[in-house]
Ligand SMILES: Nc1ncnc2c1ncn2[C@@H]1O[C@H](COP(=O)(O)OP(=O)(O)OP(=O)(O)O)[C@@H](O)[C@H]1O
């Protein structure tokens with residue numbers, strides 16, 4: 411086994427991905443350890459170019475017009491060492507009528523002081539779709555800083571869905587900053603589900619501009635905070651065209667000495683546009699809790715079940 | 723001795739006297755109806771028996787299987803064998819029907835799946851259609867109500883209180899729900915049905931008639947029902963309850 415192969419199997423193993431996945435010709439993949447591409451495979455219509463940069467990799471991804479990538483593209487960004495910086499620059503263009511799902515695994519299983527910075531720029535052309543599921547596996551030490559920034563342009567009729575989830579380990583620091591512009595009849599869905607403990611800090615900044623007529627946008631965040639953890643969710647959604655419809659939905663559950671805040675900003679610049687906003691902060695819903703307790707669950711077990719559901 | 727004994731239970735909420743000196747016995751293995759018009763205090767009494775938030779500061783005593791339970795938390799009361807089905811059940815996010823219905827099944831039970839499937843079937847729901855769905859706002863009010871009952875059937879405690887089990891349920895399903903309740907009785911479960919529906923009352927052996935936070939009369943269901951129909955429904959809290967007159971009329 412070469413050094414690259416060894417790193418590839420280490421990062422994918424720690425992310426819990428089956429290694430068979432990377433032997434298949436019909437599944438595209440891109441595996442990056444620190445600043446090193448340790449595995450890559452593209453499928454028809456998908457072009458992936460990479461370039462080493464300081465402490466990271468620049469990726470240019472292009473999906474050709476009319477291509478539908480059948481199986482989710484497996485990406486894995488990882489750092490096995492305890493310390494270091496990983497900087498990923500991603501430029502993606504999904505051409506007209508092209509469709510892709512990406513499953514990005516970010517894994518920092520030994521982190522004591524690891525910083526993962528992502529700078530992404532995405533363009534979805536007319537009628538394209540892009541689903542990006544980002545799954546994180548961190549160490550239990552809390553020494554990870556995850557700083558993803560993305561600017562997304564969603565063209566006419568196009569559909570952009572992103573889902574951020576921390577599956578295992580501690581948050582450390584997560585500072586998400588996504589800004590999306592939507593054209594006519596396009597769809598935007600941004601979901602973040604994070605469970606913070608100890609001294610973790612979560613910052614979510616999500617901005618959507620519904621500029622096109624009939625565009626739709628949902629900004630959804632679910633954060634559970636316990637111990638001394640803190641979370642701040644800033645959601646901004648603007649609707650500036652007829653029949654643009656949007657919804658901001660933020661739930662943050664606090665236990666112990668956790669602190670949460672939510673700053674929703676909803677703006678409507680057109681009389682035929684419509685935005686709704688819903689936020690709930692604090693303890694778990696008391697009726698939900700009491701129902702489960704009336705089935706014999708302890709308060710802690712009932713709370714855990716409710717939070718698990720929320721983060722699912 | 724009753725399975726559940728309530729003795730001189732009173733409750734004030736924000737200075738308002740809501741339960742007034744309630745005393746009753748619930749008999750093991752029987753179906754009881756707690757009957758009264760809107761606002762009589764039925765849900766409040768059940769909430770106090772379950773120990774729900776806001777309904778715990780009672781005076782008087784509640785015994786279950788001869789043990790005082792009025793100081794216990796909700797989950798402790800549930801572990802002793804009491805549960806409660808809400809008039810309007812809570813909705814969740816991300817909790818599946820499978821996990822919700824299975825929540826009250828003991829961890830020592832090794833055939834959880836079969837119990838969950840059986841409970842859903844008893845309320846007329848096909849397990850395959852529902853198990854993986856979330857118990858959230860995508861379920862209709864009636865479906866949510868049935869799942870609440872299924873979760874109670876799966877838990878299988880000795881004493882069950884159901885608050886308006888028929889509300890939001892269509893006619894065809896009502897029969898199924900009635901069958902499910904009959905089956906509970908066959909299993910030996912003690913049931914308290916909270917209701918102002920005559921159809922539900924008719925399923926009961928015994929009935930407690932409640933008005934203005936008081937128990938006006940306890941008797942067999944077939945004696946309480948006509949009185950309720952002829953007197954309580956037309957009155958609907960216009961007059962103060964006259965316990966003596968009611969007792970005479972019922973007897
Ligand atoms: N938390 C509360 N705060 C103030 N008043 C309350 C509270 N809970 C109940 N009440 C009052 O107590 C009275 C009895 O209410 P309860 O819900 O027990 O009636 P019910 O018999 O269940 O009626 P329904 O058939 O409408 O469900 C009502 O007047 C109600 O407004």
Ligand SMILES: [Mg+2]
Pocket residue numbers: 764765766809885
């Ligand atoms: Mg009621």
